[in-house]
Amino acid sequence: xxxxxxxxxxxxxxxxxxxxxxxxxxxxxxxxxxxxxxxxxxxxxxxxxxxxxxxxxxxxxxxxxxxxxxxxxxxxxxxxxxxxxxxxxxxxxxxxxxxxxxxxxxxxxxxxxxxxxxxxxxxxxxxxxxxxxxxxxxxxxxxxxxxxxxxxxxxxxxxxxxxxxxxxxxxxxxxxxxxxxxxxxxxxxxxxxxxxxxxxxxxxxxxxxxxxxxxxxxxxxxxxxxxxxxxxxxxxxxxxxxxxxxxxxxxxxxxxxxxxxxxxxxxxxx
Amino acid sequence: xxxxxxxxxxxxxxxxxxxxxxxxxxxxxxxxxxxxxxxxxxxxxxxxxxxxxxxxxxxxxxxxxxxxxxxxxxxxxxxxxxxxxxxxxxxxxxxxxxxxxxxxxxxxxxxxxxxxxxxxxxxxxxxxxxxxxxxxxxxxxxxxxxxxxxxxxxxxxxxxxxxxxxxxxxxxxxxxxxxxxxxxxxxxxxxxxxxxxxxxxxxxxxxxxxxxxxxxxxxxxxxxxxxxxxxxxxxxxxxxxxxxxxxxxxxxxxxxxxxxxxxxxxxxxx
Numbered sequence: 001x002x003x004x005x006x007x008x009x010x011x012x013x014x015x016x017x018x019x020x021x022x023x024x025x026x027x028x029x030x031x032x033x034x035x036x037x038x039x040x041x042x043x044x045x046x047x048x049x050x051x052x053x054x055x056x057x058x059x060x061x062x063x064x065x066x067x068x069x070x071x072x073x074x075x076x077x078x079x080x081x082x083x084x085x086x087x088x089x090x091x092x093x094x095x096x097x098x099x100x101x102x103x104x105x106x107x108x109x110x111x112x113x114x115x116x117x118x119x120x121x122x123x124x125x126x127x128x129x130x131x132x133x134x135x136x137x138x139x140x141x142x143x144x145x146x147x148x149x150x151x152x153x154x155x156x157x158x159x160x161x162x163x164x165x166x167x168x169x170x171x172x173x174x175x176x177x178x179x180x181x182x183x184x185x186x187x188x189x190x191x192x193x194x195x196x197x198x199x200x201x202x203x204x205x206x207x208x209x210x211x212x213x214x215x216x217x218x219x220x221x222x223x224x225x226x227x228x229x230x231x232x233x234x235x236x237x238x239x240x241x242x243x244x245x246x247x248x249x250x251x252x253x254x255x256x257x258x259x260x261x262x263x264x265x266x267x268x269x270x
Numbered sequence: 271x272x273x274x275x276x277x278x279x280x281x282x283x284x285x286x287x288x289x290x291x292x293x294x295x296x297x298x299x300x301x302x303x304x305x306x307x308x309x310x311x312x313x314x315x316x317x318x319x320x321x322x323x324x325x326x327x328x329x330x331x332x333x334x335x336x337x338x339x340x341x342x343x344x345x346x347x348x349x350x351x352x353x354x355x356x357x358x359x360x361x362x363x364x365x366x367x368x369x370x371x372x373x374x375x376x377x378x379x380x381x382x383x384x385x386x387x388x389x390x391x392x393x394x395x396x397x398x399x400x401x402x403x404x405x406x407x408x409x410x411x412x413x414x415x416x417x418x419x420x421x422x423x424x425x426x427x428x429x430x431x432x433x434x435x436x437x438x439x440x441x442x443x444x445x446x447x448x449x450x451x452x453x454x455x456x457x458x459x460x461x462x463x464x465x466x467x468x469x470x471x472x473x474x475x476x477x478x479x480x481x482x483x484x485x486x487x488x489x490x491x492x493x494x495x496x497x498x499x500x501x502x503x504x505x506x507x508x509x510x511x512x513x514x515x516x517x518x519x520x521x522x523x524x525x526x527x528x529x530x531x532x533x534x535x536x537x538x539x540x
Binding site: 144173174179180184186188221228 | 409414417418491493494
């Protein structure tokens, strides 16, 4: 899945959605999230306004050529002169544009954006690590043989870490599954062999009736999961939720990072 | 929630749904599940046939008076002369009738049947144990204070077990959450203090196009969850899936029981 043609395809797709979105109206939303502003694309359909999911104005690159040139650099493994924040914005813009585009044409379709986002992140990991993921691993355990379906697993081979990479557009209370899967991997293969590093788009929620945007977060529960279920190595976000960002500062900390960071640290992690 | 008037309400609701369903057509389905037959209620809507979820003919009591008299006995705590299978059928009929009724009038509504089923099982546990459940427990842990939302917890007081009772109409891969919650309870409070005993309606899936009914089960994964995440005390089903029933026979076994059994064993468990 890491071929160059796949990388080009994401760019073509972005150019198409970006051209489509540019013709739509933008509606400012009332952000209840500190230090963040959100807007939606909007469309009139049968006399009613349809809004896209909320888009973080501070992360969304209006000038699509910025996305294109940075994406080219990513394809060429040459990020010299760029930093994590810049890369985060590019991938955020690419991902949220597609999701917003789907919001505009299909009502209540959560599957298409989810699948797209999974492919996008899967591609970026595969390209960076130079290896394709698997989605199912063998459990061999004395007389028991079973095959366990998983999220993306990137196996770098012996004496190197294996990456366990669940990909979600948002998590809410479903995130507990990620810790539970990590627990199974730790239990079956030994603690520390799989580095759990989920990638999540955002945790925003739009109340359409009053145009208010909030972030749905459960930081206290995350601390308990991290202490009592399993240890995730880090959690990447494209739009880092405010209250999760603060988990970097508690003890024991949970590392919550903007996803662009991955491109500057994966060499160290492997 | 264990008041007598609540118990009466379930009966009134059953009588209404049962009267509604009796006027509908029944369509036999093609069961791909060994030793089980299924049918659906059907209705014509805008020239199209709408089918209810599959109903197990071997568990569904056509004569609603049988349900009514047994329910009365349950309300009076007098199950003399009845056995677990008979009680399972009564509760199955009551639950599936409501769910099928909702299927007939609302397209794709999963929430109403889920909420109803949760109330029904919550009521039956509360009545049997003589205590109301809570849905949130305090985590006190040195300098950390948090409140954890949970499924039903029935706290029988000191020196007695606490029951952890997640209720689902079906589980599929979401079941891992139940083991993860059990793991958190074990970790926070100590292993063995909470008996995990989820109650599930069934695991059937209907392929509407060809009228085929299957059961979606993941028995190999259940074994791994039970070994590596946490230990569930037992799992009750109203319509026990064939491949899960066999988990009673493997080693280490997972106890999978028809829910009617609860009424004949809860005294022992407490």
